[in-house]
Amino acid sequence: MKSPVHPYFSSSQKSAFPYLFGLFFLLALVDSWRRVGVDLVLLFERQGRDNVIKFVTGMFPPEHSAQFLSLMIVPTLETIQISVMGTLIAIAIGFPIGILATRNFSVGGILNEADTMGAPTRFALRLSIYYCARGALSFFRSIPEFVWAFMFVRAVGLGPFPGVLAIGVAYGGMLGKVYSEIFEAVNPRPLEALQTTGANKLQIFFYGWLPQVLPNFVSYTLYRWECAVRASAILGLVGAGGLGQQIEISMRMFNFNEILTILIILFLIVAGVDYLSAKVRAIL
Amino acid sequence: MEQYRLDKVVKIFGRRQIALGGFDLAVRKGEKVALIGPSGAGKTTLFRLLNLTLRPTSGGLWIDGGEVVNLHGTKLREARRRIGTVYQQHNLVPRLKVIHNVLCGRLGQWSTARSLWSLVRPADVEVAYQALKQVGIEEKIFSRTDELSGGQQQRVAIARVLLQNPEVILADEPVSSVDPSLASSIVKLLVEISETMGKTLLVNLHSVDLALEFFPRIIGMRNGTALFDLTPDKVTDDLLEDLYSGRLPDTDRDGITDEESSTPILQ
Numbered sequence: 198m199k200s201p202v203h204p205y206f207s208s209s210q211k212s213a214f215p216y217l218f219g220l221f222f223l224l225a226l227v228d229s230w231r232r233v234g235v236d237l238v239l240l241f242e243r244q245g246r247d248n249v250i251k252f253v254t255g256m257f258p259p260e261h262s263a264q265f266l267s268l269m270i271v272p273t274l275e276t277i278q279i280s281v282m283g284t285l286i287a288i289a290i291g292f293p294i295g296i297l298a299t300r301n302f303s304v305g306g307i308l309n310e311a312d313t314m315g316a317p318t319r320f321a322l323r324l325s326i327y328y329c330a331r332g333a334l335s336f337f338r339s340i341p342e343f344v345w346a347f348m349f350v351r352a353v354g355l356g357p358f359p360g361v362l363a364i365g366v367a368y369g370g371m372l373g374k375v376y377s378e379i380f381e382a383v384n385p386r387p388l389e390a391l392q393t394t395g396a397n398k399l400q401i402f403f404y405g406w407l408p409q410v411l412p413n414f415v416s417y418t419l420y421r422w423e424c425a426v427r428a429s430a431i432l433g434l435v436g437a438g439g440l441g442q443q444i445e446i447s448m449r450m451f452n453f454n455e456i457l458t459i460l461i462i463l464f465l466i467v468a469g470v471d472y473l474s475a476k477v478r479a480i481l
Numbered sequence: 482m483e484q485y486r487l488d489k490v491v492k493i494f495g496r497r498q499i500a501l502g503g504f505d506l507a508v509r510k511g512e513k514v515a516l517i518g519p520s521g522a523g524k525t526t527l528f529r530l531l532n533l534t535l536r537p538t539s540g541g542l543w544i545d546g547g548e549v550v551n552l553h554g555t556k557l558r559e560a561r562r563r564i565g566t567v568y569q570q571h572n573l574v575p576r577l578k579v580i581h582n583v584l585c586g587r588l589g590q591w592s593t594a595r596s597l598w599s600l601v602r603p604a605d606v607e608v609a610y611q612a613l614k615q616v617g618i619e620e621k622i623f624s625r626t627d628e629l630s631g632g633q634q635q636r637v638a639i640a641r642v643l644l645q646n647p648e649v650i651l652a653d654e655p656v657s658s659v660d661p662s663l664a665s666s667i668v669k670l671l672v673e674i675s676e677t678m679g680k681t682l683l684v685n686l687h688s689v690d691l692a693l694e695f696f697p698r699i700i701g702m703r704n705g706t707a708l709f710d711l712t713p714d715k716v717t718d719d720l721l722e723d724l725y726s727g728r729l730p731d732t733d734r735d736g737i738t739d740e741e742s743s744t745p746i747l748q
Binding site for chain 1: 532535536557560561570572574575576577585586593600
């Protein structure tokens with residue numbers, strides 16, 4: 198049998214960069230350790246350890262009485278609904294803005310050259326649309342979804358609706374950004390050919406852009422849906438309905454075994470979404 | 482009647498990369514012209530100017546007697562609709578079915594709503610079928626485009642131009658990426674379409690033999706200017722040697738011609 202080849206580098210080929218980089222990394226690590234106040238010993242101190250044990254053992258066995266499970270049906274459906282509706286709103290926000298935030302769609306590249314050259318106002322208009330779209334997406338996603346939820350709870354009251362809005366806006370920003378990056382990476386040559394037939398931008402988009410990126414587009418959107426299931430649980434903590442609200446109630450009552458049941462339900466939903474998205478990707 | 486007139490057209494990319502340096506050209510309607518010359522001579526840039534993808538840095542460009550240098554928006558799209566282009570790399574959308582790629586030729590005439598609906602239920606299937614029949618691959622109408630061979634894809638691209646039904650057909654290196662044995666049949670097909678349908682045809686060819694065989698007018702391009710503009714019988718070996726002097730015509734280069742000059746605007 199042949200042994201695998203071991204690459205050999207003479208010392209003259211090594212540069213100082215990896216060592217320097219490693220040193221910086223170590224310094225950053227030590228510094229953040231100190232500043233954040235990591236103290237692993239706390240985990241092993243008697244009181245902390247007892248609390249952890251109480252919490253974990255308290256979770257077992259998971260609550261499985263028929264009464265509690267039937268109580269969980271409505272919040273479970275609510276969580277799925279929040280994630281589906283939230284993701285749909287996120288697509289409705291992220292898709293159009295994401296298109297405008299695509300540089301080679303809005304301002305640059307071969308699809309805009311002839312149309313904007315010698316027309317400075319036209320160019321300025323397109324550039325400002327592009328920057329406005331990018332700015333809006335950054336704004337939507339820089340505010341954490343639970344802050345959005347907090348605001349929407351004030352605006353429209355408790356329940357699933359503020360959760361839907363919060364996910365819609367925050368995830369719209371994330372989807373839009375990733376969509377624009379996906380769109381920017383397409384092969385521009387078919388687009389150029391479509392343009393020479395006299396097609397307008399939207400026609401070029403739906404005939405040239407979208408078919409090229411469809412698999413990436415769909416699988417990223419489904420991944421975000423999966424994230425939205427998790428997010429809807431967190432949003433429940435600020436009063437946005439669903440399983441999250443049940444977690445909050447059980448926490449307050451110290452019913453840890455109920456929490457484990459809810460976590461299992463969440464896991465099943467996420468696994469289900471994952472299975473579904475694998476199926477869809479296989480079709481595309 | 483004059484199809485194209487170019488008056489001292491200059492195209493500069495970036496600050497100093499001169500792709501075309503004062504190019505003059507007049508093409509009559511229905512004329513068949515072949516452009517030959519080494520890679521980087523500015524042929525692809527010239528074609529991108531002729532189909533209004535790019536705009537000249539300076540100089541005048543008339544199509545059908547109308548000045549087109551300052552067109553924008555809808556007027557620009559209408560002008561583009563009258564010029565069909567076949568590319569070296571076919572430039573088809575790989576994941577679409579053949580029928581949709583052919584129907585792309587109609588986008589300039591369709592409303593946005595109609596073209597979207599056509600992706601669900603293809604419109605004008607009969608017309609697309611006839612066009613595919615004319616190029617000889619009607620049985621592939623519902624195949625996915627990326628399942629076709631290079632030569633078949635080039636035929637789809639020609640069918641797309643047929644549906645566009647333009648006044649001018651520009652073919653930019655249409656046979657550089659197909660089998661040499663198929664090259665001649667594709668050039669012949671383009672010439673036939675031009676003759677039977679009375680369309681002006683400009684073809685940019687690597688193969689000097691094909692150009693001399695099929696075209697009554699040959700333009701030799703080098704360094705962004707025309708070196709000669711002659712009938713094929715007057716194109717001598719000396720002229721060709723001049724045209725390609727110092728380097729081979731790069732027939733086997735697998736990249737895209739004139740990539741150097743086109744990169745800046747693809748950013």
